[in-house]
Amino acid sequence: MDRKEQIIEVGLELLQKRGYASFSYADLSERLGITKASIHHHFRSKEALGVALSERYFELVRQTLREADEHDDPWERFEGYERVVFGAFGSGDRICAAGAVQSDYNVIPESMRTKWCELIQYVIDWIAQVLQEGRRRGLMQFPGSPETQAMMIFSTMQGALQYGRAHGREELEAIVRQVKDNLRPAA
Amino acid sequence: MDRKEQIIEVGLELLQKRGYASFSYADLSERLGITKASIHHHFRSKEALGVALSERYFELVRQTLREADEHDDPWERFEGYERVVFGAFGSGDRICAAGAVQSDYNVIPESMRTKWCELIQYVIDWIAQVLQEGRRRGLMQFPGSPETQAMMIFSTMQGALQYGRAHGREELEAIVRQVKDNLRPAA
DNA sequence: GTCTATAAATGGATAGAC
DNA sequence: GTCTATCCATTTATAGAC
Numbered sequence A, B: 001m002d003r004k005e006q007i008i009e010v011g012l013e014l015l016q017k018r019g020y021a022s023f024s025y026a027d028l029s030e031r032l033g034i035t036k037a038s039i040h041h042h043f044r045s046k047e048a049l050g051v052a053l054s055e056r057y058f059e060l061v062r063q064t065l066r067e068a069d070e071h072d073d074p075w076e077r078f079e080g081y082e083r084v085v086f087g088a089f090g091s092g093d094r095i096c097a098a099g100a101v102q103s104d105y106n107v108i109p110e111s112m113r114t115k116w117c118e119l120i121q122y123v124i125d126w127i128a129q130v131l132q133e134g135r136r137r138g139l140m141q142f143p144g145s146p147e148t149q150a151m152m153i154f155s156t157m158q159g160a161l162q163y164g165r166a167h168g169r170e171e172l173e174a175i176v177r178q179v180k181d182n183l184r185p186a187a
Numbered sequence C: 001g002t003c004t005a006t007a008a009a010t011g012g013a014t015a016g017a018c
Numbered sequence D: 001g002t003c004t005a006t007c008c009a010t011t012t013a014t015a016g017a018c
Helices: A003-018 A025-032 A036-042 A046-068 A074-085 A097-103 A110-136 A146-167 A169-183 B003-018 B025-032 B036-042 B046-068 B074-085 B097-103 B110-136 B146-167 B169-183
Strands: none
Touching (some): A003 A046, A025 A036, A046 A097, A074 A110, A097 A110, A097 B097, A146 B097, A146 B110, A146 B146, B025 B036, B046 B074, B074 B110, B074 B169, B097 B146, B146 B169
16 A cells, blocks of 8 residues: 555556646546645655656666567567557556657656656667667668667657557557568568 | 737647647737737637637648649658648747647547547648659658558657657757658668 | 645636726 | 636645644
8 A cells, every 4th residue: 555656656647648737636636535635745746746757657668678678689679669669557548658748848847857858868779779789680671870760760659659549559550560661671 | 910810820839839738828818918808709718729720730731731742753742741840830849739739639629639630631641642652653662551651650750849849950850861761762 | 644724826717898 | 809807616735633
């Protein structure tokens, strides 16, 4: 019955579903069956909660990518990123929290922005490594630098998650498949 | 001094910068130098304003793509879409309104959602046609169907706009360049 | 840790005068 | 068309009892 933990879990869900600006202490209160004041006891301010949610999400992503790193095959490692993309941390109409936060970029507090820039850079660097290794071994193909290609793929996935929420999971899956098809050699 | 027009212009800017949920009549009031009540005179509700903004944006996009259609070369036509992506309708830290709205998808009123689904479908169909023609002429290369590739590229651009807002315009330009490099034949 | 009660600010919206 | 004045709901946040 770790309340702080509960708040973070439900908070992350609401953050992903509604965005930072549009979820409230009242929502959390209702979902958890405790008052808003009690939530304030665990997180003095919404900003503090926002930062905690950011850190938690960072951990989850990092862990998933690290597990993927145990594979040797670049394509198998890439699946780790797919797992991040598909609500590995939730289902339904969530989007990647990184996308939810980036959309609210002009609205979120400074302290959150820096956290998210870190996370995004971490993910892009990770993808770039997989791409570089994949190309080196002749398993993947793309023009230019792995870094730029990784940045592009990251953007695609963020956009796809938002598109998928409105148009259904099948569309999201189709886009992810297309990304991989574009990476395959001997097109 | 068409007030309705002014409200739409500033409203679109705020929608793109902050998202639907996070812009208010108070913001508009301050920017336009008239009271909230006056704005209500032109748009009875925020929902009505939201729909008007959606329609206006739709017009702008459609017009830009139609102009692009006057070119014969698929790559030149593709530039029309680039113009939509790069704040052709504004500068600075705006993102594509379609992205701003898709992020707020769970928050916006039904009436807006249908408008945006239409717009997005229109854009994707347009891209698909360009891609199909480009491939037919041997000027572009990609796996699978033009429709899926178009859906993917649309997602990429949406994601890239959000990424670019946080990380700078150069990054956005780099991603767009990468998208085109991926489309070029004889990779 | 959780509650009640309440504050202070902001949200969208309306009535009615000018 | 624009204003003042006001309404009611919601938001983040605090004080203090249990």
